[in-house]
Amino acid sequence: MEKRNIEISYMAGAPETLDAESRMLADAACKATESSYSPYSHFQVGAAVLLEDGTVVTGSNQENAAYPSGLCAERVTIFSAGAQHPGKKIKALAIAAQTGGTFLKAPITPCGACRQVMTEVESRQGSPLRIILFGTEQSLVFDGISSLMPFCFGAENMSAE
Numbered sequence: 429m430e431k432r433n434i435e436i437s438y439m440a441g442a443p444e445t446l447d448a449e450s451r452m453l454a455d456a457a458c459k460a461t462e463s464s465y466s467p468y469s470h471f472q473v474g475a476a477v478l479l480e481d482g483t484v485v486t487g488s489n490q491e492n493a494a495y496p497s498g499l500c501a502e503r504v505t506i507f508s509a510g511a512q513h514p515g516k517k518i519k520a521l522a523i524a525a526q527t528g529g530t531f532l533k534a535p536i537t538p539c540g541a542c543r544q545v546m547t548e549v550e551s552r553q554g555s556p557l558r559i560i561l562f563g564t565e566q567s568l569v570f571d572g573i574s575s576l577m578p579f580c581f582g583a584e585n586m587s588a589e
Contacts, residue, residue: 436575443567446560450569453478453522454562460486460501461526467491473525473536475505480517485509502542506549518549520558535561535568543577 446454453476460474466489473489487505491498502523509518525536538546538559550556556572570576 434578436578437571438575439569440566443562443564446567446569449478450520450522450558450560453484453520454524454560454567456484456486457501457522457524457560457562458526458531460488460505461524461531462488464488464501465490468493468495471525471527473501473523475501475524476522477505477509477518478520479509479513480519483513483516485512500539500542502538503545506545510549517553517555518557520560521546522560522562524562531562531564533563533565535563535566537561537576540577543573544581546573547577547580 443451443454456476457474460476461472462474464472464474466472468491471489474486475488476484476486478484485505485508487501487508489498489501490504502521505521506518509516523536523538525532546557546559550573559570559573559576561568573580
């Protein structure tokens with residue numbers, strides 16, 4: 429066995445330093461938290477995707493008493509975009525979360541299931557998703573899911589180089 433390292437690249441900064449397109453999408457994700465159905469966790473998550481033609485599709489987390497029958501905001505949004513706009517590539521995805529009426533200072537990251545869905549979207553469309561994670565004090569931007577999920581299921585990047 430030999431030891432190996434993984435290096436990831438991302439941008440971090442105050443939300444006001446986001447470029448205009450990323451800020452617009454982050455704002456849409458923040459607005460989407462308002463439609464969250466989260467009576468159990470009281471944790472409202474919103475997501476927004478930007479399609480290649482400029483269309484923005486939003487979604488929010490939807491909980492259910494029969495846990496884990498609910499669905500994360502990221503998957504609600506990605507699956508909605510795919511159902512409503514088949515064949516259109518997703519350029520970017522933004523995620524925001526709030527609780528008690530206050531947005532989080534630090535961004536949340538997608539769960540493993542959502543990361544796997546993003547991986548498949550990238551693979552299917554042949555191009556990376558820009559991922560914007562919004563926080564009121566710091567936001568993060570990734571230029572593809574591989575930085576968040578380097579050893580995803582079915583990934584070609586697991587070769588023994």
